[in-house]
Amino acid sequence: MQRAILWFRTDLRLSDNLALRAALKENDEIIPVYVFDEQWLGTDQWGFDRTGPYRTQFLLECLEDLKTHLQEVGSDLLIQRGDPAVLLSAIAEKYECNTVYCSKEYTSEEIAVEQQLAKRLSLRTFHNSPMIHPDDVTFDIDRMPEVFTAFRKKVERYSEVRQSFNSPKSIASPAIEASEIPSLTDFGFEAFQQDQRSVLPFKGGALEAWKRLEHYFWDTEKLSVYKETRNGLIGADYSSKFSPWLAHGCISARAIYDEVEKYEDEVEKNDSTYWLKFELLWRDFFKYTAMRYGTRIFHPNGIKNSHKKWGYRPKAMQKWIDGETGDEFVDANMIELKTTGFMSNRGRQNVASYLVHKLNLDWRAGAAWFESMLIDYDVASNYGNWIYAAGVGNDPRDRIFNTQKQAGMYDKDKAYRNRWLRSESVLKR
Ligand SMILES: Cc1cc2nc3c(=O)[nH]c(=O)nc-3n(C[C@H](O)[C@H](O)[C@H](O)COP(=O)(O)OP(=O)(O)OC[C@H]3O[C@@H](n4cnc5c(N)ncnc54)[C@H](O)[C@@H]3O)c2cc1C
Incomplete structure (x- = not known):
């Protein structure tokens, strides 16, 4: 009887999960x-x-969904809290696997x-998160193209x-002790x-x-106009809003890519359908940047050899x-973030630029606030975009946003500013 642990991290799904597929192939349970x-x-x-209430709530919902799907295929989800290396070792001992x-x-x-885990157990890792598998690129990661356009052209x-x-039809598991999904209050947050x-309503x-x-694709065909609407600020459909699910791995980038291709075959292929793949x-790109530069993406000077002094x-x-x-x-953008855990890409670029270039504050504090608040927080995307905004990332230009001008372009009628600055917060269940 061959048994193994499947440790879910930011891959909270059963479909298109390379680790799950290998675990099932190589083990009985x-x-x-x-x-x-x-x-x-x-x-x-x-x-x-580090993980604020909005993302905690989203994560709990992800686990609820994952547990339900596991139960549907004959298994279950064991949930614990603490140090993964210690806890997974104890689970391995209890269930007699390695x-x-x-x-x-x-x-x-x-x-x-x-x-830490590899010191105690045999660890098998799989590239579940990037759209392009690292074995399929033609460059050494240490020599990856520095600039996005060069990277994109190479991989394209x-x-x-x-x-x-697809998801497996069944998963054989030993009797797993029942785990309740914790509640928001278990993490010190009040229900909101x-x-x-x-x-x-993510x-x-x-x-x-x-x-x-x-x-977004099939019912409304909004994908067909994505390129024209993606800089919007209000409403569900100006962009895909896939990011929170991608960040938690509820859906893979590969699966989205396949659906775009299907859409291109069955509905239409245009600049917008291409642009989603581009994004x-x-x-x-930021995942590969993290692979290449390691801890430097968290460094005050980022991946540049500049010596900027950051104030706080x-x-x-x-x-x-x-x-x-x-x-x-x-x-308006900062209030949206604080109130909902989300902000548009246009907003993020502006508030990041303002913090760094107008207020001259340490970009790492801004990145940390985003980390705390965003429901779609992804380490590489967040820190990659922040070092980019701070002029210490992969951007060859120092990009400074004129927020007044941006407001005039993207919020001409002030609808967005009025929404967040002059209307009362309306709460609903
Ligand atoms: C300072 C700053 C911090 C950011 N932090 C994060 C973060 O923590 N997590 C995160 O997922 N995105 C982050 N982004 C990127 C981007 O703002 C969001 O991915 C996007 O707004 C999410 O909305 P959407 O899913 O509707 O995007 P869409 O426009 O529909 O794009 C589709 C997908 O493409 C990817 N994507 C699009 N733009 C970017 C980008 N600039 N960088 C990386 N991926 C991108 C996302 O996975 C997104 O879901 C950040 C951007 C900035 C400027």
Whole structure:
């Protein structure tokens, strides 16, 4: 009887899961496990919760959905809280197995956990998260193209996206001790109501991810106009809103890519359908940047050899957080983030630029606030975009946004600013 642990990380799905597929192929029984890692539940050096209430809520919904799907195929989900290396070792001992299958992560804290675990058990990792598998690129990661356009051209020309695949029909597991999904209050947060102004009533889980795709691609065909609408600020459909589900791995980038191709065959192929694939390559670009540069993406000088001095003034920082800078476009975006856990890409670029170039504050504090608040927080995308915005990343140009001008272009009628600055918060269940 060959048994192994399947350790879920940011791959909270059964479909197109390379670690799950290999675990099932090579074992008779598997024990699916999720661990709330204590290191991501505390506060950071700036005093922010590392995982704030919005993402915690989304994560709990993802786990609920994952557990249900596992039960449907004859298995279950064991949920624990603490140090993954210690807990997974204890589970391995209890269930008499020695191998852990999981997704590979590319950033230092996540890699450190893998290293700790590998000292105790046999660890098998799989590239579940990037759209382009690292074995399929034609360059050494250490020599990856520095600039996005060069990276994109290389992978578009020489690399194929691997075909995604469906969930297994059944999963054999030993009797697994029942685990309750914790509640928000177990993490020190009060239950909250969703603000009606939120772009979408985001709900975690694979089922919801596929519902969103069904809506955005097949029901409304909004994908056909994505390139024209993607800089919007209000409403569900100006962009795909796939990011929270991608960040938690409820759906894979490969599966989305396959659906875009299907859409191109069955509905239409145009600049917009291409542009979604293009944006997914940005996501990959930051993952590859993390692979290449390691901890440097968290360094004040990022991946550049510059020696910028960053300041930190708590009061100014707090005003930025609370949307009280006096710049209405920045403030509206910051209030949206604080109230809902989401902000558009246009908004993120503007508020990041404002923090760094106008307020001259340490970009790492801004990145940490985003980490705390965003429901779609992804280490590589967040820190990659922040170093880019701070002029210490892969951008060959120093990009400074004129927030007044941006407001005039993207919020001409002030509908967005009025929405967040002059309308009451409307809460709903
Ligand atoms: C300062 C800053 C911080 C950011 N932090 C994060 C983060 O923590 N997590 C995150 O997923 N995205 C982050 N982004 C990127 C981007 O803003 C979001 O991915 C996007 O707004 C999510 O909305 P969407 O799914 O509707 O995007 P769409 O426009 O529909 O794009 C489709 C997908 O492409 C990917 N994508 C698009 N733009 C980018 C980008 N610039 N970088 C990386 N991937 C991209 C995302 O996976 C997104 O879901 C950040 C951007 C900035 C400027």
